[in-house]
Amino acid sequence: MKGAAAAPRREGASASRTRLRDHYRAWRDHHSLSAADSLRRVLDSPASSLLTWLAIGIALALPVALGVALENARVVSGSWDSPARISLFLAPAVDDGTAASLHARLAARGDVAEASLVSREAALAEFAELSGFDDVLANLDDNPLPHLVLVTPATGVAPDALQAELAALDTVDQAVLDMAWVQRLNSLMDLGRRLVWALAGVLVFGVVLILGNTIRLAIESRREEIVIVKLVGGSNAFVRRPFLYTGLWYGVGGGAIAALLVLCALWYLDEPVSRLAQLYQSDFHLVGIGLIGSLQLVLLGGGLGLAGAWLAVSRHLGAIEPR
Structure with a gap:
């Protein structure tokens, strides 16, 4: 009797389980x-890469430079922000006693933080000192300047409402809110900020289009390589990766160019701005973007590069399939 039959032997290849560490390493x-090869390809064509970097850099530098200009204007106007003050020019017929009585009543009001009286004689003397026309003013028969009362509204009081109320007094010829021009300046600066944001949005969209078109050309130049990779089983993610790094390098280079352009512009303007500030007895200096701002600009360029590359690859890669 034959012995027990041997167990049948398996034939053929056996599948091995790939460890997670091997997946991560691959x-x-x-x-x-992909990063190294993409950078090499970008540097292998320096002329076209430099033109792309300059186009991206100029598009990013323009809104940043306008934003820096607005920030410096805000710093300058910040030194002008003082409590709103209303100048009450009294009627020419008002005498010294009436002016002093009005000043006392205004100083006692609860909605007035401070009130000071400038007599017409003091105003004429100050004008003569500042203008240098002492001899001419000395020959005047009458003082043409009126009495002036300077009123500072109390905290929480609307200057516009108080101005309208004081302008209605019989002894007041004209009430001028001294901070009205600062409010107009702030409104103009707010409008400027909105325009900068709108311009930045348009230019960022233009940067994405520039990068997308550049990546599209790169995809077309490597069409046969993409077909071969897909024939041997390469996934879309595998094929997409080098082009994403290409967009990243273009974006990072453009962001670096933008930061360099802004820094050069600030360096070029710093000396004349400082001289102008000294003429006005000010120690103002231009506020730049600094190291952090420069790094943020480079990161912004890199992010836009990835976004433009992703859009271009997602649109054109699917149309390239082996036949």
Whole structure:
């Protein structure tokens, strides 16, 4: 009797289970190779790459430079922000006693923080000192300047409402809100900020289009390579990766160019601005973007590069398939 039959032997290949560490190592190595190869391809054509970097850099530098200009204007106007003050020019017929009585009543009001009286004689003397026309003013028969009462509204009081109320007094010829021009300036600056944001949005969209078109040309130049990779089983993510790094390098280079342009513009303007400030007895200096701002601009360029590359690859890569 024959012995027990031997167990049948398996034939053919056996599938091995790939460890997670091997997946990660392959993914990491392909990222490294894709980044290095993409950078090499970008540097291999320096003329076209430089033109792309300059186009991106100028588009990013323009809104940043306008934003820096608005920030410096805000710093300058910040030194002008003082409590609103209302100048009450009294009627020419008002005498010294009536002016002093009005000043006392205004100083006692609860909605007035401070009130000071400038007599017409003091106003004429100050004008003569500042204008240098002492001899001419000395020959005047009458003092043409009126009495002036300077009123500072109390905290929480609307200057416009108080101005309208005081302008209705019989002894007041004209009431001028001294801070009205600062309010107009602030409104203009707010409008400027909105325009800068709108311009920045348009230019950022233009940067994405520039990068998308550049990546599209890169995809077309490597069409046969993409077909071969897909024939051997390469996934869309595998094919997409080098082009994403290409967009990243273009964006980072454009952001660096933008930061360099802004810094050069600030360096060029710093000396004349400082001289102008000294003429007005000010120690103002231009406020720049600094190291952090420069790094943020480079990161912004890199992010836009990735966004433009992703849009271009997502649109054109699917149309390239092996036949």
